[in-house]
Amino acid sequence: SDPCMMLRRVSSSVPQLIARRSRKTADAWFINGVRCFVFKSSSSCNGKSPSGSTRWSTWRRLVFGVGGSGSLCGFLGLWKSGDSKDDQTEYMTDPVSGRAALEDSGGAKGLEMRLKMEKLCMTIQRKLCRELERYEEADGKRFVVDKWLREKGGGGVSCVLQDGRTFEKAGVNVSVVHGMLPPPAVQQMRSRGKDLPTGKELPFYAVGISCVIHPINPFVPTFHFNFRYFEVQVDRSASDVDGTTSSPSSSGAGEGKLWWFGGGADLTPSYLDEGDARHFHQTLKAACDSSDPSYYPRFKKWCDNYFNLTHRGGERRGVGGVFFDDMDSPSQEACFQFVSRCANAVLQAYLPIVEQHHSDPYTDQHKHWQQIRRGRYVEFNLVHDRGTKFGLNTPEARIESILVSLPLTARWEYMHQPPKGSAEDRLLQVLKNPQDWV
Numbered sequence: 001s002d003p004c005m006m007l008r009r010v011s012s013s014v015p016q017l018i019a020r021r022s023r024k025t026a027d028a029w030f031i032n033g034v035r036c037f038v039f040k041s042s043s044s045c046n047g048k049s050p051s052g053s054t055r056w057s058t059w060r061r062l063v064f065g066v067g068g069s070g071s072l073c074g075f076l077g078l079w080k081s082g083d084s085k086d087d088q089t090e091y092m093t094d095p096v097s098g099r100a101a102l103e104d105s106g107g108a109k110g111l112e113m114r115l116k117m118e119k120l121c122m123t124i125q126r127k128l129c130r131e132l133e134r135y136e137e138a139d140g141k142r143f144v145v146d147k148w149l150r151e152k153g154g155g156g157v158s159c160v161l162q163d164g165r166t167f168e169k170a171g172v173n174v175s176v177v178h179g180m181l182p183p184p185a186v187q188q189m190r191s192r193g194k195d196l197p198t199g200k201e202l203p204f205y206a207v208g209i210s211c212v213i214h215p216i217n218p219f220v221p222t223f224h225f226n227f228r229y230f231e232v233q234v235d236r237s238a239s240d241v242d243g244t245t246s247s248p249s250s251s252g253a254g255e256g257k258l259w260w261f262g263g264g265a266d267l268t269p270s271y272l273d274e275g276d277a278r279h280f281h282q283t284l285k286a287a288c289d290s291s292d293p294s295y296y297p298r299f300k301k302w303c304d305n306y307f308n309l310t311h312r313g314g315e316r317r318g319v320g321g322v323f324f325d326d327m328d329s330p331s332q333e334a335c336f337q338f339v340s341r342c343a344n345a346v347l348q349a350y351l352p353i354v355e356q357h358h359s360d361p362y363t364d365q366h367k368h369w370q371q372i373r374r375g376r377y378v379e380f381n382l383v384h385d386r387g388t389k390f391g392l393n394t395p396e397a398r399i400e401s402i403l404v405s406l407p408l409t410a411r412w413e414y415m416h417q418p419p420k421g422s423a424e425d426r427l428l429q430v431l432k433n434p435q436d437w438v
Contacts (some may be wrong), residue, residue, distance in 0.1 A: 121209035153179035171404035227263035268318030289347035371411035
């Protein structure tokens with residue numbers, strides 16, 4: 001019932017069977033250098049691959065072309081009678097709000113926005129974790145799933161994989177927290193133009209997913225994304241502390257309540273591969289364009305300006321992506337649909353890059369430079385990042401989850417400068433002068 005297992009058996013005489021997705025062809029895979037095209041026999045089938053990808057349908061036919069040519073060297077039809085129990089598990093563990101709360105009988109449209117966002121976050125978390133675990137199958141490495149509760153309201157699900165063959169550290173966190181927003185956090189939001197009263201605590205509700213992946217191979221970029229939904233009750237009489245709403249408005253939020261979405265995704269290479277940067281940006285642009293063609297150029301520029309190590313003279317953290325915050329128009333549902341498209345696009349944006357480079361050969365010099373770049377990553381997260389600052393300003397925050405974004409290893413050297421004209425110097429020049437990749 002497992003297509004990959006059947007392929008291993010069929011190809012048992014060929015060592016190291018490797019299935020590799022093509023970055024340019026959505027339905028093309030490579031098996032030992034042979035291009036494999038997947039044809040879906042029924043559009044109504046919703047089967048999933050062992051890695052969770054909807055690219056595989058319940059009926060599958062694989063047509064092979066040798067060396068990428070059009071000639072056929074064989075035909076293999078695969079039948080999968082049903083998904084395994086693990087494939088039917090929609091989340092890594094039970095959501096903070098409970099499974100029943102996320103499965104409204106009226107369908108997804110009947111859910112409150114905070115529950116719709118939690119469901120999206122939990123679904124994306126599982127998809128990504130299962131995809132990343134494919135690269136650690138040889139050692140049986142799996143994500144540690146840590147469900148935690150916050151005494152002052154809410155909790156989260158932290159999934160962490162460390163010391164793997166491909167990933168030094170990967171964290172995919174979902175948080176659902178509510179309670180009272182302390183004055184320092186209120187002030188931080190006011191500095192961004194939020195019309196919030198000063199000098200008092202305010203009830204809030206926040207749902208989000210955050211991911212940072214630090215690969216072992218220096219030619220695989222570090223990757224980050226996060227998407228979040230936030231509510232603040234400015235009229236406490238209209239809502240309980242736990243976020244229970246009354247008097248819903250046309251936007252789907254209660255009277256006296258401010259809501260907004262934020263998020264983004266960015267790529268941080270140690271060595272520049274322009275093809276990777278173009279693919280990453282093009283994928284995010286397509287997700288943005290499906291909602292509003294003006295989004296990508298705005299959010300790309302915003303990303304370049306946000307991930308800026310100003311204390312390093314304007315050196316960017318990486319080659320960017322998209323970043324947005326305080327999104328509250330044109331409607332709550334339209335904002336959610338945009339966030340949903342972006343969240344689903346991040347797998348397509350990053351995983352082909354991992355597949356392309358995770359087996360690239362590298363030297364100690366390459367690892368040394370990677371450690372220097374990771375030092376810059378740590379600097380940004382601790383000095384500039386809004387999410388880190390908000391977490392540290394939130395009472396009884398879960399520090400382990402906040403700082404899971406930091407790599408296991410990093411390096412700082414006094415006055416380090418790469419040789420002029422080197423690959424390392426080439427990256428630095430791009431980081432100081434952001435490029436338009438699409």
